[in-house]
Amino acid sequence: MYGTGQYGTFLYSGQPSATSDDIQGYRPDLMSYLPRFYKDILEIRAIQEVNEDELEQIYSSIDDILNQLYIETATWGLDIWEREFGIHTDRSKTFVRRREIIRAKMRGAGTTTKEMIKNVAQAFSGGEVEVHEYPREYRFEIQFIGVRGIPPNMSGLIDAIDNIKPAHLAYSFKYTYTWWDKISELTWGDARTMTWNDLRVYE
Numbered sequence: 001m002y003g004t005g006q007y008g009t010f011l012y013s014g015q016p017s018a019t020s021d022d023i024q025g026y027r028p029d030l031m032s033y034l035p036r037f038y039k040d041i042l043e044i045r046a047i048q049e050v051n052e053d054e055l056e057q058i059y060s061s062i063d064d065i066l067n068q069l070y071i072e073t074a075t076w077g078l079d080i081w082e083r084e085f086g087i088h089t090d091r092s093k094t095f096v097r098r099r100e101i102i103r104a105k106m107r108g109a110g111t112t113t114k115e116m117i118k119n120v121a122q123a124f125s126g127g128e129v130e131v132h133e134y135p136r137e138y139r140f141e142i143q144f145i146g147v148r149g150i151p152p153n154m155s156g157l158i159d160a161i162d163n164i165k166p167a168h169l170a171y172s173f174k175y176t177y178t179w180w181d182k183i184s185e186l187t188w189g190d191a192r193t194m195t196w197n198d199l200r201v202y203e
Helices: 036-040 042-067 078-084 095-107 114-125 154-164 188-192 196-200
Strands: 129-134 139-144 170-174
Touching: 036 042, 078 095, 095 114, 095 154, 114 129, 114 139, 114 154
Parallel strands: 139 170
Antiparallel strands: 129 139
16 A cells, blocks of 8 residues: 655645735836826826726736746746646646656657666656666566655656556566664654654664
């Protein structure tokens, strides 16, 4: 059973729409561009405030669109990235998890190699990975070295590996856990505050 807990904090929330927090800092001060005597004319101030509202929305929208051009900052634009790479769009997943899947798909483009599988696995785990091949047994093993325990998005990684590996090859995973000698460094008081899973990945 692979862990598939939440990884990331923000979920896709529908069509793009700027909130007051999103556009904060984009509002220009148009009155500062006019001669001082205009500041006492209420009609001019009212006109400039309307113009400031519009420009605030425009400047914010420009930045928002630019953000969609990069996987690391895309939000509603992830739909487009997924469509380009033939990935099923699942808006129940967090932005972080969807970005992982897209990056893995990008790394997995082309002929499948040991290095490609390694890159895809590292994109999901966020740490160093080794791939061990067993040609006579028609299988390979993915070993997680850079992270302890089971990486959080194993379901996404399994989907990515299934999409890029040759159909005739089987595969398995090997995880890294803490040696008991390392646990012995803890005092009894420290150990009592930790769960079994915490101890297994203690560094």
